[in-house]
Amino acid sequence: MTTTSPPLTASAWLVGVREAIPLLGGYIPIAISFGLVAVQAGFTTWEAVAISTLIYAGASQFVFVGMAAAGAPLWLVVGMTLLINLRHVVYAPNLAAHMSSSRWWPALMHGLTDQVFALALTRLPQLPSEQRLGWYSGAALLAWFAWIAGTAAGAIGGEWVVQRWPLLGEVMPFALPALFLVLVAPRMSNFRWACATIVTVLAGLALALGGIANAGIPLAALTGALCFYTVKHAPTRRRCA
Amino acid sequence: MSMELWLAVAATTVGTLLMRMLPLIWMRKRLSRSSAEAGVDTLPQWLSVLGPLMIAAVLGVSLAPSQNTLAGWTATLLGVLATLITWRRTRSLGWPVAVGVAAYGATLLLSGL
Numbered sequence: 410m411t412t413t414s415p416p417l418t419a420s421a422w423l424v425g426v427r428e429a430i431p432l433l434g435g436y437i438p439i440a441i442s443f444g445l446v447a448v449q450a451g452f453t454t455w456e457a458v459a460i461s462t463l464i465y466a467g468a469s470q471f472v473f474v475g476m477a478a479a480g481a482p483l484w485l486v487v488g489m490t491l492l493i494n495l496r497h498v499v500y501a502p503n504l505a506a507h508m509s510s511s512r513w514w515p516a517l518m519h520g521l522t523d524q525v526f527a528l529a530l531t532r533l534p535q536l537p538s539e540q541r542l543g544w545y546s547g548a549a550l551l552a553w554f555a556w557i558a559g560t561a562a563g564a565i566g567g568e569w570v571v572q573r574w575p576l577l578g579e580v581m582p583f584a585l586p587a588l589f590l591v592l593v594a595p596r597m598s599n600f601r602w603a604c605a606t607i608v609t610v611l612a613g614l615a616l617a618l619g620g621i622a623n624a625g626i627p628l629a630a631l632t633g634a635l636c637f638y639t640v641k642h643a644p645t646r647r648r649c650a
Numbered sequence: 651m652s653m654e655l656w657l658a659v660a661a662t663t664v665g666t667l668l669m670r671m672l673p674l675i676w677m678r679k680r681l682s683r684s685s686a687e688a689g690v691d692t693l694p695q696w697l698s699v700l701g702p703l704m705i706a707a708v709l710g711v712s713l714a715p716s717q718n719t720l721a722g723w724t725a726t727l728l729g730v731l732a733t734l735i736t737w738r739r740t741r742s743l744g745w746p747v748a749v750g751v752a753a754y755g756a757t758l759l760l761s762g763l
Contacts, residue, residue: 431747456651463663473662483658491665496704501674503701505681508674518670527705579716580755583726587733587750589709594737596702605699606706613710618718629707634699 421540425547428532432524432552434584437559438577441570443470444563450478454564461560465553467522469493496627500526507533511542520549524585527592601640609633721761729754 440461447457452474464470469490476486500521507529508514521529528548533541562570570577593610597603612632616625651659713730715722733750740746 431744434747434751452651460659463659464666466666469662469666473658477655477658483654487658487661487665490662491669494666494669497666497669498673499697499700499704501670502677502697505674505677508678515671515674518674519667521670523705523708526701527708530701530705576755576759579758580751582712582716583729583754584747584751586709586712586726587729587747587754589705589712590730590733590750591737591746593702593706593709594734602702605703609703609706610710610713613707614713615710617711617714625711626704626707629710630700630703633703633706634696637699637703 421536421543422547424540425544425549426551428544429525429528429548429551431584431588432528432548433555434581435524435588436552436555436585437562438581439467439585440556440559441563441567443474444560444565445567446471446563447474447560448564448567450474452478452564454561457564458557458561461557462553464490465519465522465556466490466494466497496523496630497521497526504529504533507538507541509538509542513542513546517542517545517549520553522552524588525549525552527589531592531595601637604640605633605637608636721758724761725754725757728757 443461444454444457447460447470448454452460457474460470460473464473472493473486473490476489477483501518504521504526525545525548529545532544536544593606597606609629609632613625613629616629619625621628713726715726729750732753733746736749737746
């Protein structure tokens, strides 16, 4: 499981499954939390699992059940959930050049979450083209099933798990930023990208601390993009004689 | 769950899927057109910039400690450092995440949460 180009010995599908395993450290605790929150908001276990299976979009699911349980108008519930998911619009075009002409690709975009996109953006270009569909299917399906299983576990026994091992609930979610860090780090290969990435990370952190985590994601990315274009057009400083 | 709520789930499901799927179909058409014209850079630059930066933004948001305490910030900082150092040494995906989580957890444990 390297970020360079390892020779693939197992089938592409299994390699995808194996490489998506680090995602589970972040997925499962959050999915368990969602299952727990959904049941506490009055949804049944099956309804929570159905939401995770169908919508499958992390943070926005918390907003969906929270607003629905609070009695918000359903058009507003749908609108807010879709607004949070709007960032997904830029993911698939970034991967399109690395995809074959298979008709399966559009349907498989159901599994294109933040984490799967980050992993695929790094790994797809490194794989032989005939292995990419298998690799992506394995990685995306593992992540999807883990999300569904985690939701079910949270809805059934989440409260018991959190009470028994409180530290586990605190520690495991760090797997997600750790994984993102590993996926973002290789992109900081030149000054321009390093500036834009660091500004984006700091802006995202500041916005999250300010209580605007969801809207903070596109806002932070736009701040980083502004930095990216500013660095490009910045005038070169004249040397003092 | 009422029928209205099921409809809301269905609308959100379809909307989210379309947001993930339609840009791919658009981009594939763009790619097939440009390959016919040969040599044109097909991905708009703003998209190739925003894609990776969205991930950096999710990283920034997810770095905010769940507990805004000295222990929470110290654990986050040490977890980040451990992850980066392990990544520089191994250039792999799995080990840096495991070491980062272990460093984060050990700091929280030693600080008594």
